[in-house]
Amino acid sequence: MKALNTLNKFFYKYRGRLALGALFVAISVVFKIFPAIYVRKSFDLVEQALKAYTSDAINFELSDFQGQLILYGIIIIAASLLNGLFTFFMRQTIIVVSRFIEYDLKNDIFDQYQKLSLAFYKRNNTGDLMNRISEDVSRVRMYIGPAIMYTLNTGLLLLMVIPVMLQINMKLTLYVLIPLPILAVVIFYISKKINIKSEQVQRQLSSISTFVQEAFSGIRVLKAYTREDDSLNKFKVEADHYLKKNEELYRINALFFPFMILLIGLSTILTVYIGGQEVFAGNISTGNIAEFIMYVNYLTWPVASIGWVTSLVQRAAASQERINEFMNVTPEIKNESEEPFHLKGDIEFKNVSFVYPDTGIKALDDVSFKVKAGQSLAIIGKTGSGKSTIATLLTRLYDTTHGQVLIDGKPIKELNLYDLRKAIGYVPQEVFLFSSTIGENIAFGIENANPEKIEFAAKQAQVHENIIDFPKGYQTRVGERGITLSGGQKQRVSIARAIAKNPQLLIFDDCLSAVDTETEEKILSNLRSIIKQRTTIIISHRVSTVKDADSILVLEKGKIIEQGSHDELLKANGYYTAMYEQQLIEEPKNMVD
Ligand SMILES: Nc1ncnc2c1ncn2[C@@H]1O[C@H](COP(=O)(O)OP(=O)(O)O)[C@@H](O)[C@H]1O
Ligand SMILES: [Mg+2]
Structure with a gap:
């Protein structure tokens, strides 16, 4: 009682x-x-x-x-x-x-x-x-x-x-x-x-x-x-x-x-x-x-x-x-600071290890790397190598088990959580669209949405053409009782949603996997100017997606095994090179959309 x-x-x-x-x-x-x-x-x-x-x-x-x-x-x-x-x-x-x-x-x-x-x-x-x-x-x-x-x-x-x-x-x-x-x-x-x-x-x-x-x-x-x-x-x-x-x-x-x-x-x-x-x-x-x-x-x-x-x-x-x-459950992730935070975009992982709390799976093992504001970092590796976990830690959906994530030189736990998340445009690996219109889905992260902003984001993500082909355009409903978008279209709407926010930090988690290499090429070249203005993390298992990044991390079983630019990694002639050559052969098969 x-x-x-x-x-x-x-x-x-x-x-x-x-x-x-x-x-x-x-x-x-x-x-x-x-x-x-x-x-x-x-x-x-x-x-x-x-x-x-x-x-x-x-x-x-x-x-x-x-x-x-x-x-x-x-x-x-x-x-x-x-x-x-x-x-x-x-x-x-x-x-x-x-x-x-x-x-x-x-x-x-x-x-x-x-x-x-x-x-x-x-x-x-x-x-x-x-x-x-x-x-x-x-x-x-x-x-x-x-x-x-x-x-x-x-x-x-x-x-x-x-x-x-x-x-x-x-x-x-x-x-x-x-x-x-x-x-x-x-x-x-x-x-x-x-x-x-x-x-x-x-x-x-x-x-x-x-x-x-x-x-x-x-x-x-x-x-x-x-x-x-x-x-x-x-x-x-x-x-x-x-x-x-x-x-x-x-x-x-x-x-x-x-x-x-x-x-x-x-x-x-x-x-x-x-x-x-x-x-x-x-x-x-x-x-x-x-x-x-x-x-x-x-x-x-x-x-x-x-x-x-x-x-x-x-x-x-x-x-x-x-x-x-x-x-009475106290949220494990709490905002520790009321101070407004304006993200510049410097990121550092310092000996970060991460174990998923309930399964005990060690997803990251002593990972260290730095990204300067405005730079782009790509993370490549097989499925299960821990790539998505890095994105999860950056958005502070989880806290590290060991080591520290530093943002603009400060431990992530000490920052205003809401301001941090507001400054991040995150495209998760599993696309999720709400059952509302495409326009509303793209505008999800912005406060004062207007058709120009939505359209701009959709164009950058190479999905504008698809959207205007629908009879109702941006008013087309998705999800239940709406139309079914293809995997690649969903991914691009999800990318547009992240871009529309005009964030300081962009994280793309394997979000081009269901897009054929040609469209991928277009999206990436479109995004080039956007990527230039802010820190960007691109996660992929495909070399074609990551090759233009300023720096590339190669992950294997939660550890960084190689690191450098595309050219440097090719010169090193190791794991990355092997992956590259393998994917060059498979390329034509990569038409998934
Ligand atoms: N929410 C979760 N709970 C428990 N284990 C997870 C969770 N998400 C991922 N894992 C495990 O962590 C490891 C790394 O996963 P992930 O970071 O998703 O890899 P990748 O993105 O490179 O495919 C995998 O072994 C995976 O099974
Ligand atoms: Mg993943």
């Missing part, structure tokens, strides 16, 4: 509204009692009228009683209306507050998610992250809204109704109230069972969604391998399971109301039976029986709700605990 304390700050934030809500609850409860009292008065009045009539029919004046009775009727209707009105106000305030808090909580969680490092995302799957921000938050909301509202309502109702009942007749009150605690306990167990079952249903539902999503993302493979029947059978198994779980859920659910009605009936019979005895004994009036029946009806649902609310609170506590687990 302690987990729920995290929410106190929100209660404090909305204390005014919550207090108002509590006031509305109190008022609505007061108006709820009125009808019962006036029903009793009416009954008693009718009884009195009957007595007067039977004893002296000649002098009996109906109008003596009629006016009174109509007045009672009006009071009953008015009080019921007011009760309804304040119940409406109560829901308006308390349930709305719960929605406010839900909104705040979601924003907080999303903000925290964005701060967490890549390592965190490696450890936790997306489904888990999504569940906490959607399902868990809505469970917590049930605690904030309905749970608090019903608790207030029940508490105040018991507090006001029971004294009134006791005042009328102690014995009757005790008898009538006996079934209620049993009701609360039983409802608690039923709700708990219902919750467990509905969680199973929910889990099965998300399992179905995952299955369907995967089937349709991979629809090409699925069709090409004619696995439709097999896929349908698997789906049926999942759907069967879902059906079964739902059947189980509704078997228990169906118990809920009959059980409540049974207990209400029991209380009513007790009221009439014991009440009748008390009337004969002259302790209460017949009107009191009617009044009591109304009280019993008022109390049944709130008392049953104690059981329901308890199970809600338990569930909310478990959910909040899951939320807190992620909220």
Whole structure:
């Protein structure tokens, strides 16, 4: 239950509204009692009228009683209306507050998610992250809204109704109230069972969604391998399971109301039976029986709700605990400086080693190199040699295990992280485009985008011609429900996105791999002027991509094995030369786009 304390700050934030809500609850409860009292008065009045009539029919004046009775009727209707009105106000305030808090909580969680490092995302799957921000938050909301509202309502109702009942007749009150605690306990167990079952249903539902999503993302493979029947059978198994779980859920659910009605009936019979005895004994009036029946009806649902609310609170506590687990993670990569940082572009790796935290794979081993501002550095090596890891360290998605990365002579950890990242144009190896328009994708990293900037970047990346060939040009949607770009087109859009930022440091991580050598040549010659003005890191496994760089690093298993310009490396006649000669032979095959 302690987990729920995290929410106190929100209660404090909305204390005014919550207090108002509590006031509305109190008022609505007061108006709820009125009808019962006036029903009793009416009954008693009718009884009195009957007595007067039977004893002296000649002098009996109906109008003596009629006016009174109509007045009672009006009071009953008015009080019921007011009760309804304040119940409406109560829901308006308390349930709305719960929605406010839900909104705040979601924003907080999303903000925290964005701060967490890549390592965190490696450890936790997306489904888990999504569940906490959607399902868990809505469970917590049930605690904030309905749970608090019903608790207030029940508490105040018991507090006001029971004294009134006791005042009328102690014995009757005790008898009538006996079934209620049993009701609360039983409802608690039923709700708990219902919750467990509905969680199973929910889990099965998300399992179905995952299955369907995967089937349709991979629809090409699925069709090409004619696995439709097999896929349908698997789906049926999942759907069967879902059906079964739902059947189980509704078997228990169906118990809920009959059980409540049974207990209400029991209380009513007790009221009439014991009440009748008390009337004969002259302790209460017949009107009191009617009044009591109304009280019993008022109390049944709130008392049953104690059981329901308890199970809600338990569930909310478990959910909040899951939320807190992620909220309390301190991001491994933190910004250590608020000072603005303007990147010049000097880079130095000083004996850098890097081990991936969860796998223990040593990706870089004692790597040292320097790049002066405005220079270009190329990194070449086979897959798995650690090239991308260098890019990851430069953007500080991870921190080094040993050694230091220095930017403009200062350790990267001491710089303003956001300014650093703003100054970097990074084209990751795995292209990712958001499902929006091509234009918006290119403009992703810039604050004040305009069509000229976007077009300029696209032209530099050699993708402008392709884009204007689409009927909607830059407004063409990509991703789901949009067009599918070829691998090479995607890479070039991704390059345009980096260029559009006009960054001080450009990092191209193997981003020309899906482009044929001819286009590559064009892109590189286009980029020449851009590359000249800033520090550029070009990562590739192809000699053709790297040969013009000021300096080239050859990586093998995380170590630098050769270093120098293209000509120097060829003179050295080592690993690089061997790669070069091999790729010259393979060149014609390199048409991938
Ligand atoms: N996120 C990661 N978690 C764990 N190991 C990784 C991760 N990324 C890369 N590696 C491992 O680190 C080594 C270097 O990878 P990488 O830098 O991507 O090489 P390259 O870019 O040269 O292909 C590889 O052995 C790879 O399996
Ligand atoms: Mg790589």
